[in-house]
Amino acid sequence: MTYNVNPDRYKKNQFRRSGKSGLDLPAISLGLWQNFGGIDAFENGRGIIHRAFDRGVTHFDLSNNYGPPPGSAEENFGKILASDFKSYRDELIISTKAGYKMWSGPYGIGGSRKYLIASLDQSLLRMGLNYVDIFYSHRVDPSTPLEETMLALHHIVQQGKALYVGISSYSAQMTRKAFSILKSLGTKCLIHQPSYSMLNRWIEDELLDTLWELGIGCIAFSPLAQGMLTDHYINGIKEGTRATKGKTLRESFLSEKNLKNVKALNEIAIRRGQSLAQMALTWVLRDKRITSALIGVRTVEQLDNSLDALNGSPLSSEELIEIDRYAENDDINLDLWRESSSYNSN
Numbered sequence: 038m039t040y041n042v043n044p045d046r047y048k049k050n051q052f053r054r055s056g057k058s059g060l061d062l063p064a065i066s067l068g069l070w071q072n073f074g075g076i077d078a079f080e081n082g083r084g085i086i087h088r089a090f091d092r093g094v095t096h097f098d099l100s101n102n103y104g105p106p107p108g109s110a111e112e113n114f115g116k117i118l119a120s121d122f123k124s125y126r127d128e129l130i131i132s133t134k135a136g137y138k139m140w141s142g143p144y145g146i147g148g149s150r151k152y153l154i155a156s157l158d159q160s161l162l163r164m165g166l167n168y169v170d171i172f173y174s175h176r177v178d179p180s181t182p183l184e185e186t187m188l189a190l191h192h193i194v195q196q197g198k199a200l201y202v203g204i205s206s207y208s209a210q211m212t213r214k215a216f217s218i219l220k221s222l223g224t225k226c227l228i229h230q231p232s233y234s235m236l237n238r239w240i241e242d243e244l245l246d247t248l249w250e251l252g253i254g255c256i257a258f259s260p261l262a263q264g265m266l267t268d269h270y271i272n273g274i275k276e277g278t279r280a281t282k283g284k285t286l287r288e289s290f291l292s293e294k295n296l297k298n299v300k301a302l303n304e305i306a307i308r309r310g311q312s313l314a315q316m317a318l319t320w321v322l323r324d325k326r327i328t329s330a331l332i333g334v335r336t337v338e339q340l341d342n343s344l345d346a347l348n349g350s351p352l353s354s355e356e357l358i359e360i361d362r363y364a365e366n367d368d369i370n371l372d373l374w375r376e377s378s379s380y381n382s383n
């Protein structure tokens with residue numbers, strides 16, 4: 038039976054255009070990297086997805102390897118689509134990716150045409166879809182010519198298996214190359230998916246300007262620094278949080294220096310009458326070059342709290358300057374973040 042979706046779902050949510058394209062994304066999108074896999078409680082994930090769509094979140098981000106076990110987030114999402122959202126496919130933007138290790142042997146990892154096309158076929162089967170809205174090259178594969186990876190993306194669009202394509206965690210230089218190869222083939226690079234938060238600002242050096250210049254959208258993943266920009270770690274490590282469970286929120290991220298910064302940022306959030314998570318999202322979305330903040334959540338309460346960031350007041354220039362004082366952090370660098378995104382890929 039189809040889920041009874043909230044008829045007022047579009048009354049309050051905000052949408053932003055992805056670069057120079059015709060596609061709008063919600064200012065806050067939901068990712069299914071963690072908490073939606075086969076090891077997680079299915080009904081909890083289902084409740085979160087219902088609530089998100091009820092609040093106008095139209096974009097759900099997946100990857101071939103999300104779980105654990107790898108593939109199970111797509112399977113669970115497929116079940117929910119089939120049972121609850123059957124008549125809502127055209128209101129949803131569903132993305133998936135390939136790049137990290139998914140299956141054994143040389144064809145289950147990287148950026149080859151063989152891997153990308155086979156992986157998307159598998160993702161479509163798991164989700165019960167004819168097409169995804171966005172298909173990403175999850176990472177640069179230095180051992181594959183970029184031309185081959187981009188030709189595979191172009192081919193996927195031509196086959197109708199994805200409406201748009203994007204890239205994730207590519208440097209500014211590789212983004213330029215990928216963009217021009219795709220352009221020469223007649224396919225637009227819709228969007229880039231990099232990590233970005235108050236604690237992790239690598240895209241400010243060059244990538245954000247590059248994306249703006251090329252007309253590519255930017256969807257910022259881990260805007261809460263995997264939960265560090267919440268109240269979870271302010272007074273010790275809260276039970277049940279990501280740091281107590283997985284291997285993606287590394288102990289080194291919770292260094293004395295980083296936690297000092299998190300506490301200081303929390304004080305600013307309290308003064309503003311926001312949770313730290315809300316202020317972190319207001320901060321990411323302060324920049325018009327950001328199309329969407331791509332969050333993760335473990336509970337419906339977290340989702341509601343984060344989505345309420347859209348009702349907060351903009352940050353003042355004084356607050357922005359104050360926040361910048363806490364931008365220097367230990368260990369949260371691009372390589373670690375890239376490595377941490379290969380969770381489930383061993």
Ligand SMILES: NC(=O)c1ccc[n+]([C@@H]2O[C@H](COP(=O)([O-])OP(=O)(O)OC[C@H]3O[C@@H](n4cnc5c(N)ncnc54)[C@H](OP(=O)(O)O)[C@@H]3O)[C@@H](O)[C@H]2O)c1
Nearest residue numbers: 068069070258259260261262263264267278279332333378
């Ligand atoms: N392209 C890539 O390589 C890549 C890599 C990583 C992620 N992503 C995408 O980005 C999405 C989000 O990543 P992420 O989960 O790391 O994002 P995040 O939003 O930075 O962190 C999510 C975590 O923060 C905590 N949280 C969220 N809202 C909260 C709130 N309001 N109050 C208190 N705690 C809150 C929860 O942690 P606890 O579970 O500890 O409570 C939650 O699991 C992924 O699902 C995926 O789609 C992409």
